[in-house]
């Protein structure tokens with residue numbers, strides 16, 4: 001399967017994408033949801049609130065868009081205004097293993113570095129070795145354990161940036 005597909009593109013999401021993002025979550029298979037459940041419950045108001053926070057700058061939300069307007073993937077940093085943002089990512093089951101998760105992760109990590117975020121955290125089920133392979137590729141490493149569906153069934157991973165706020169200011173034109 002080719003990793004190139006020009007019919008999809010990565011773009012920031014905002015309030016105008018609420019319907020498409022809700023439809024994305026409604027369309028996820030049980031296998032994807034088993035690993036990926038970023039919201040306790042997916043309702044239109046939960047999705048709207050997430051995108052409102054994106055518009056307000058507390059969340060960085062990216063979507064993988066298809067030509068027909070559907071959202072096929074979602075990656076985000078939550079809690080940008082708090083101490084330590086958390087990262088989440090999920091793709092539609094029809095496009096796994098084609099490099100889109102890596103591309104979305106690269107874009108989120110780049111954004112975190114541009115903001116000189118010192119530490120980004122995530123949790124991932126221990127059995128989700130594919131996701132862990134992607135996270136390690138972008139500098140995440142295990143720093144603890146946590147519970148998701150069962151006791152201590154997940155790793156906490158973190159990525160520490162070596163880029164400081166001063167570096168960012170100095171690189172500005």
Ligand SMILES: CC(C)(COP(=O)(O)OP(=O)(O)OC[C@H]1O[C@@H](n2cnc3c(N)ncnc32)[C@H](O)[C@@H]1OP(=O)(O)O)[C@@H](O)C(=O)NCCC(=O)NCCS
Nearest residue numbers: 035036090091096097098099100101102124129130131133
């Ligand atoms: C996790 C996820 C975002 C990764 O995105 P993706 O597009 O499928 O992954 P990519 O194709 O970018 O990369 C997968 C990498 O893992 C490797 N890989 C694939 N299956 C693997 C497995 N079972 N064990 C270890 N590595 C695996 C691939 O070889 C590839 O590595 P490479 O880029 O060095 O060749 C996506 O699979 C997904 O949404 N899964 C379901 C939901 C989910 O698990 N979300 C994360 C919750 S923490």
